[in-house]
Amino acid sequence: MTTAAISIRSLTHRYGPTTALDGLTLHIPEGEIFGLLGHNGAGKTTTVSILTTLLKATSGTASVAGHDVREASHQVRRSIGYLPENVSFYDDLTTMENLTFFARLSGLRRPEARIGEVLEFVGFTGHDRERVGTFSKGMRQRVGLAQALIHQPAVLFLDEPTSGLDPEGVKALRELILRVNADWGTTIFMNTHLLSEVTKTCTSIGILRSGRLVHHGTLADTVGAFPTDDALERAYFAAGTTTS
Amino acid sequence: MSTILTAARHELLASVRAKAPYALVAAFLGMVAASTFIGWRTSVTVTSIYDQVLADGLTTQPNPFTDVSPLYYVRNTVIYVLLIGSLMAATLGVQSALRDRKAETAALIGTRPVDGRALRAGRLLGLGLLLAALVGITQIITWISVSALVGGPLSASETLAIAGFGVITWLLLIGFAGIGVLSGRLLRRERTALLAPVVAWAVIAFVIPQLGTAARPVSLLNPVPLPAQDSGAFSWLSQVLSPLAITEHFKTASAALLESSSTGSPLASALIVALFACLALAAAVLIRADRTTGGTHE
Amino acid sequence: MNETLTLARKELLDLRHDRIVWIVLGTLGVAVVLSVIVASLDYRAQLADYEAYVAQVTASGSGVTPAAPQLFPLTLLRGGMEYVEVLAALFALMIGYGAIAKERSRGTVDLLLTRARSGTSIVMGKLAGLAVLWAAIMAAIVVIALASVAMIGGATIGLHEVARVALAGVAGWVYVLFWSAVAVAVTTLTRNSTGALLTLLVAWLVVVLVIPQIGDTMDPDNQVPGGLFKALAIAKTDEHAVLDHFTAYESARNGLEVSSISKLYERFTFATLGIKDTYNGQSLAFIWDGTFRYVYGALAFTAAALTLAAASGRRIHTLRRS
Numbered sequence: 001m002t003t004a005a006i007s008i009r010s011l012t013h014r015y016g017p018t019t020a021l022d023g024l025t026l027h028i029p030e031g032e033i034f035g036l037l038g039h040n041g042a043g044k045t046t047t048v049s050i051l052t053t054l055l056k057a058t059s060g061t062a063s064v065a066g067h068d069v070r071e072a073s074h075q076v077r078r079s080i081g082y083l084p085e086n087v088s089f090y091d092d093l094t095t096m097e098n099l100t101f102f103a104r105l106s107g108l109r110r111p112e113a114r115i116g117e118v119l120e121f122v123g124f125t126g127h128d129r130e131r132v133g134t135f136s137k138g139m140r141q142r143v144g145l146a147q148a149l150i151h152q153p154a155v156l157f158l159d160e161p162t163s164g165l166d167p168e169g170v171k172a173l174r175e176l177i178l179r180v181n182a183d184w185g186t187t188i189f190m191n192t193h194l195l196s197e198v199t200k201t202c203t204s205i206g207i208l209r210s211g212r213l214v215h216h217g218t219l220a221d222t223v224g225a226f227p228t229d230d231a232l233e234r235a236y237f238a239a240g241t242t243t244s
Numbered sequence: 245m246s247t248i249l250t251a252a253r254h255e256l257l258a259s260v261r262a263k264a265p266y267a268l269v270a271a272f273l274g275m276v277a278a279s280t281f282i283g284w285r286t287s288v289t290v291t292s293i294y295d296q297v298l299a300d301g302l303t304t305q306p307n308p309f310t311d312v313s314p315l316y317y318v319r320n321t322v323i324y325v326l327l328i329g330s331l332m333a334a335t336l337g338v339q340s341a342l343r344d345r346k347a348e349t350a351a352l353i354g355t356r357p358v359d360g361r362a363l364r365a366g367r368l369l370g371l372g373l374l375l376a377a378l379v380g381i382t383q384i385i386t387w388i389s390v391s392a393l394v395g396g397p398l399s400a401s402e403t404l405a406i407a408g409f410g411v412i413t414w415l416l417l418i419g420f421a422g423i424g425v426l427s428g429r430l431l432r433r434e435r436t437a438l439l440a441p442v443v444a445w446a447v448i449a450f451v452i453p454q455l456g457t458a459a460r461p462v463s464l465l466n467p468v469p470l471p472a473q474d475s476g477a478f479s480w481l482s483q484v485l486s487p488l489a490i491t492e493h494f495k496t497a498s499a500a501l502l503e504s505s506s507t508g509s510p511l512a513s514a515l516i517v518a519l520f521a522c523l524a525l526a527a528a529v530l531i532r533a534d535r536t537t538g539g540t541h542e
Numbered sequence: 543m544n545e546t547l548t549l550a551r552k553e554l555l556d557l558r559h560d561r562i563v564w565i566v567l568g569t570l571g572v573a574v575v576l577s578v579i580v581a582s583l584d585y586r587a588q589l590a591d592y593e594a595y596v597a598q599v600t601a602s603g604s605g606v607t608p609a610a611p612q613l614f615p616l617t618l619l620r621g622g623m624e625y626v627e628v629l630a631a632l633f634a635l636m637i638g639y640g641a642i643a644k645e646r647s648r649g650t651v652d653l654l655l656t657r658a659r660s661g662t663s664i665v666m667g668k669l670a671g672l673a674v675l676w677a678a679i680m681a682a683i684v685v686i687a688l689a690s691v692a693m694i695g696g697a698t699i700g701l702h703e704v705a706r707v708a709l710a711g712v713a714g715w716v717y718v719l720f721w722s723a724v725a726v727a728v729t730t731l732t733r734n735s736t737g738a739l740l741t742l743l744v745a746w747l748v749v750v751l752v753i754p755q756i757g758d759t760m761d762p763d764n765q766v767p768g769g770l771f772k773a774l775a776i777a778k779t780d781e782h783a784v785l786d787h788f789t790a791y792e793s794a795r796n797g798l799e800v801s802s803i804s805k806l807y808e809r810f811t812f813a814t815l816g817i818k819d820t821y822n823g824q825s826l827a828f829i830w831d832g833t834f835r836y837v838y839g840a841l842a843f844t845a846a847a848l849t850l851a852a853a854s855g856r857r858i859h860t861l862r863r864s
Contacts (some may be wrong), residue, residue: 052355077357088348092261104250105356105363147352262737267744275752286760289791290770293762296787303774308766317612320759327751335740346736364803435643436562439636439738443569446629454621458584461577461624465755466764 003066005030005155006051007185011060013046020046022211023060028204030154033181033188035198035219037236038208040072044191045085047208048159051189052082065154078107081153081186087144091133095119095143098132099150106151118146121175138169145176149186156180158190162197174201195232199223207239213241247358248366255370258343266337269333269378275324276382280389283317313503314394316410319467320388322498325382325413326449326491327465333375334441337424337528338370342434364529368418368425375417383410408501412514415521416494420445422524429533449491456482456489467495489509490520514535545659549667550674553641557675562640566633567679570626571686572686577621578690585613585695614822615697616706616815619687623811626683626714627804631750634676634718635742638725641668642861643735651861662855665726672722677715684711705826710811713837716844717807721746723847730854730861750804757799762788803843806836 006028015020017127021043028034038044051064053073062069066081089098096115103111119125124142127135132143141161148156158177162170178201180186192198197207198219205222207215215222217237223237259265287309294307309316344350353363383406390406391397398406423441431437450461458478493513500510557563592610642665654664684707691707692699725742732738758764762785766773767843770782785792799805809818813833813850816822821829 052351054351054354074357076379077355080355082351082355084351085346086348087352090258090261090343090347090349092263097257101250101254102352102356105247105353105358107245107246107357262736264734264740267741268747271744271748271752281762282756286762286765289760289788290762290765293770293784293788294774296784297774297776300780300784302776302780302784305774308770308773323759324752327755328747331743331747335743339736363823434736434739435636435640437682438743439632442632443629449697450625450628451573454577458580458587460621461628462754462758465751466758472837478583 001231002157003030004028004063005032006034006062006064008062009060010048011050011062012058013043013050013055016126019211021050021057024208024211024213026206026213026216028187028189030187031181031185032204033177033190033202035190035192035202035205036121036208037192037195037198037205038214041210042208043211044208045159046211048082048157048189048191052080052157053077053147066163073128078151080150081148081155081156083141083144083148083158083161085163085191087140087147089132089147092131094125094129094131096128098143099128099147102147102172103150108151111150114150115146118149121149121179122146123172137164138166138172141165141169142176145173145180149180149184150241152184155187155189155199158188160191160193162192162194170197177201195236199232207236209239247362247368251363252365252370252373255340258376259336259370259374262305262312262339262343265332265335272324272332272378273381275328276321277385277389279324280317280386280393283320283359284393285525287312287316294530303393304402313402314390314398315405315502317390317393318406318502319499321382321386322409322495322502323465323467325416325498326494329413329417330344330420330445330449330491331442332378332432333419334419334424334427334445335438336371336374337421337426337429338434338437338441340421341428342369342437346434347477360532368422368525368528371408371425372414375421376414379410379414379417382413383407392512398439405501409498412494412497412501412517412537413451415517418491419517419521419524422521422528425528426531426533429528429531448488452485452489453492456485464492468500487516492516493517514540543581545663546667546670549654549664550670553668553671554642554674555577556641557637557671560637560640562637563675563679566630566637567682570630570633570679570683573625574619574622574683574687575690575694577625578618578687578694581618581621582695587619613695613697614816615691615695615699616703617817617822618691618695618697618708619710619815620812620817622687622690623710623817626684627717627808627811628750630714630718631681631721631804632746634672634727635746637675638672638722639729639739639742641672642726642729643738646735646861651858655858655862659818660732660855661858662852664858665730665851665855669719669723669726669848672726673715673719676718676722680711680715680718683714685709706814706816709814709826713807713810713814713840716840717803720803720840720844720847723844723851727847727851727854731849731857733860749802753802754799754805754808757795757802757805760791760795760798779857800836800839803840806840806843809833810836810840 004027006026008024008026011021011024012019022048024043033159036044036047048057050057051062051069052070053076056070064076067075067079071078090101092102099115099118100111103115108114115128119128122142122145124139124146127139131138135143161177165173174197177188177190181188190202202219204218205215206213223232285470291307291309294309297303344353344461387398387403387406420441427440427444428437431440450464453459454463456478492515493508496508497510497514497517589610629687634673641694645654655661687707688699688704691697691703697703724745728741728745729738732741763771764767776784810833812818813829816824
């Protein structure tokens with residue numbers, strides 16, 4: 001039996017009178033690439049923010065890599081990597097200086113060798129002495145992935161990772177995500193609203209609608225229910241209107 | 245400890261790379277360099293005036309500038325420290341506090357296994373080192389320029405007095421840097437985050453001494469202490485507000501170190517400046533502000 | 543012209559929701575009132591000292607009574623005017639900066655550029671809005687100043703006082719218009735908002751505080767607590783005769799001071815309100831004779847700043863998001 005990398009029970013979060021997340025329960029086994037789908041404002045970013053300890057849930061519990069996000073946030077942070085939607089860095093500092101800072105904050109004493117290794121893994125060698133402020137969105141995304149992987153986390157959170165990238169950038173990032181999962185066995189939790197990305201990357205999916213999980217299953221099962229070219233799109237729109 | 249050192253190193257690197265506050269730093273260093281010359285030029289003129297007055301037979305009083313210490317020339321530096329230095333320190337503090345919000349890196353830091361207080365303490369340590377370096381440069385400039393004006397190196401005791409002035413300067417600056425950090429963390433817009441410590445500085449430098457001494461605001465920027473108004477309500481107000489008149493205490497402690505005319509107790513004044521620095525630093529480290537995300541723009 | 547008015551109106555609508563306007567008005571108002579309170583208490587303390595001294599003189603049987611300290615009510619505004627000189631300039635910079643910087647951060651400059659005739663009309667429209675706002679703030683300060691002199695200082699306010707304080711208010715308005723134009727020009731011409739903000743802070747520091755401070759600290763009379771000439775027991779007439787030997791030094795010192803618009807504003811205001819002894823109780827014609835150079839100087843500075851702001855409009859594309 002596989003252990004859960006992420007375990008969520010009755011998670012609810014409210015911003016004032018607005019309920020962003022409504023009783024979310026979800027278990028994601030180790031080694032999965034999980035895609036959380038949903039419309040804008042469905043609660044995807046709120047979910048990731050709670051799981052990455054950036055936000056405290058109004059009620060419910062969640063654990064990541066076996067640690068409770070509320071009670072053991074320090075241990076959770078040791079186990080996770082996070083790539084926000086619009087990853088930003090200290091523009092006046094170089095790639096190496098930025099990554100050294102984040103690596104040290106993650107507890108790495110002498111991170112230089114590891115930084116070189118990760119930059120090579122994400123295909124971003126030769127830019128380590130350049131200032132991040134001069135980089136394109138695609139280049140930043142690679143540095144962003146490097147900072148998220150620098151301490152070899154057990155679980156990697158990606159918030160709309162392909163947003164704003166050109167087709168080449170999307171393809172390159174997708175390949176990197178698959179390699180992280182295949183080579184290092186990292187569990188990946190990915191927020192997206194691009195159905196095509198999910199079909200090409202994820203092993204299981206969840207669909208959020210107005211804060212409620214209306215579908216959860218493997219990609220094969222979800223797509224299998226609609227044996228057409230636009231299977232996932234049909235599944236997405238059907239979710240919540242039929243029993244999932 | 246590792247978080248503190250990492251944050252301090254990052255603070256130093258990021259502060260040096262950010263070019264926006266360079267103009268303020270240049271104004272500070274430039275005016276400190278110029279102040280010795282201004283002090284010297286003025287005292288030469290005053291001595292000439294005295295000679296003229298004496299020649300015209302208008303006075304029998306002794307020259308008030310006979311046998312003044314070479315450190316007399318430094319007294320304008322005291323004003324530039326409290327005028328430009330403290331605003332520079334507050335600005336560096338604001339920029340330090342806003343850095344993560346402006347760079348939008350708060351989420352990357354928030355997901356790291358670090359203690360927020362250690363991170364804040366480390367940043368203040370970095371800021372403190374940066375300010376110490378700047379103060380060190382001003383002290384070297386001062387030592388060289390005064391030595392050049394008096395035609396020889398300053399004595400050990402004069403050098404020690406300049407070093408002591410450096411310490412009290414650093415305490416004042418780090419206190420204002422702490423106020424800047426707090427403002428940057430608590431306020432949303434960069435404009436208001438910068439405006440708040442300037443207004444706080446104006447209250448400390450102008451309003452409080454004005455209430456305690458009836459001195460006019462701008463005259464408080466003259467290095468010569470004003471005769472205090474000690475009757476009626478002022479005597480009471482002055483006692484109550486005295487601990488808050490940080491810049492006046494800085495002037496008193498510095499004047500004693502630099503052998504200028506001084507009012508009040510220099511040791512108590514130095515302790516008040518040190519207490520101000522400690523309180524501002526403690527508040528900047530301990531007060532938790534959750535305004536870590538969102539832009540700083542208008 | 544219509545376009546400029548539309549932009550000015552929009553700027554005022556924007557500012558109506560900006561808390562900083564109320565903070566500015568509150569701070570300046572409190573500073574003026576506080577200064578009048580302090581000056582009144584100071585005057586009362588002087589009066590008490592005088593009365594005690596007179597009692598002592600009478601008790602000793604001496605027939606000579608010294609002159610009582612005189613109160614010219616508008617001199618109570620000295621501290622308040624200094625606060626306006628220092629703080630209103632800073633506030634004008636911050637509000638002027640905000641007027642331009644918000645277009646950059648909201649990304650709305652493209653929308654303006656596709657509608658307005660030119661960048662210059664956008665900038666001047668904003669400045670027109672700021673001018674109206676500051677006229678309202680200065681009018682409020684004039685009312686607060688007069689009310690506090692009457693209510694706290696216990697002075698009778700007549701047409702003479704109203705005219706002079708209003709004149710000081712107009713001078714203050716021209717002064718803040720200068721700083722608003724500087725803020726608008728620098729923010730428009732600087733690519734980086736933080737860079738613009740810190741450049742403005744340095745400009746304020748140098749022009750408002752450092753230059754006048756250098757002039758003040760180089761004044762020979764300011765070298766000894768209580769005054770050099772007083773310490774040497776030299777009469778006022780002799781003081782002038784002595785200083786005539788140092789005209790080069792005094793000219794350099796004066797030149798430095800009048801290179802700051804803040805000092806020009808201060809000299810004119812202090813003369814108008816009779817804060818400077820020479821102008822106390824004098825007619826407006828006399829004051830004009832002594833201060834017209836400062837008025838022309840301040841107007842020239844303001845005209846230059848407005849011209850720079852108008853010219854900066856041509857570079858308004860620097861505000862566009864890349």
